[in-house]
Amino acid sequence: EVQLLESGGGLVQPGGSLRLSCAASGFTFRSYAMGWVRQAPGKGLEWVSRISGSGDTTKYADSVKGRFTISRDNSQNTLYLQMNSLRAEDTAIYYCAKYSAGPDTPFDYWGQGTLVTVSS
Amino acid sequence: DIVMTQSPDSLAVSLGERATINCKSSRSVLYSSNNKNYLAWYQQKPGQPPKLLISWASTRESGVPDRFSGSGSGTDFTLTISSLQAEDVAVYYCQQYYIAPLTFGQGTELEIK
Numbered sequence A: 001e002v003q004l005l006e007s008g009g010g011l012v013q014p015g016g017s018l019r020l021s022c023a024a025s026g027f028t029f030r031s032y033a034m035g036w037v038r039q040a041p042g043k044g045l046e047w048v049s050r051i052s053g054s055g056d057t058t059k060y061a062d063s064v065k066g067r068f069t070i071s072r073d074n075s076q077n078t079l080y081l082q083m084n085s086l087r088a089e090d091t092a093i094y095y096c097a098k099y100s101a102g103p104d105t106p107f108d109y110w111g112q113g114t115l116v117t118v119s120s
Numbered sequence B: 001d002i003v004m005t006q007s008p009d010s011l012a013v014s015l016g017e018r019a020t021i022n023c024k025s026s027r028s029v030l031y032s033s034n035n036k037n038y039l040a041w042y043q044q045k046p047g048q049p050p051k052l053l054i055s056w057a058s059t060r061e062s063g064v065p066d067r068f069s070g071s072g073s074g075t076d077f078t079l080t081i082s083s084l085q086a087e088d089v090a091v092y093y094c095q096q097y098y099i100a101p102l103t104f105g106q107g108t109e110l111e112i113k
Helices: none
Strands: A003-007 A010-012 A018-025 A034-039 A045-051 A058-060 A068-073 A078-083 A092-099 A107-110 A114-118 B004-007 B010-013 B019-025 B039-044 B051-055 B068-073 B076-081 B090-096 B108-112
Touching (some): A018 A034, A034 A068, A107 B051, B004 B090, B039 B068
Antiparallel strands (some): A018 A078, A034 A092, A068 A078, A092 A107, A092 A114, B004 B019, B039 B051, B090 B108
């Protein structure tokens, strides 16, 4: 059974940093692209970033480019999102999601999400 | 970026009746080399993550009831629930995965009339 478990969310002041983690199990982690999708309170879904299975290719939404860094440790089956220079508008539930195959495929599994609140 | 626009924003349908949600993309998500539409539909119930219902515009995921169907091509797509059940109350999103950045529609809230 595929499981994705996010952690690392919390309350942070504007300008601060957080690192989110996503522990994956139930599939061959290194074989799949992974991504982060966020959802502001009461709002819709926004794709944030993706990383290839090997970790050598990444992409970002313009809204986070230069501030967020996606990475993965295939030996630990873990996906990360380093978030720096956080802004109030980054407040959201952050979901870790597995692409069904390569990065040009839909997300077939999602974690339960971790809440990030940026506020003073 | 490809803009995805869903209609309506909200929808109330009686139990057992048909529900139809539309999704329009600002450019075609049909890849001519393989004749596939890079379009998915997700269902999100309150307090839960999204769940993939349909990929490639019309391929139902394993375990998804056959009352859910997807259709359309190019820029215009439809999600149809043939006979609404109480457990179908949710927000539904379309998403294009044709090109980064992946983009979602704004969501359609489906409720029971």
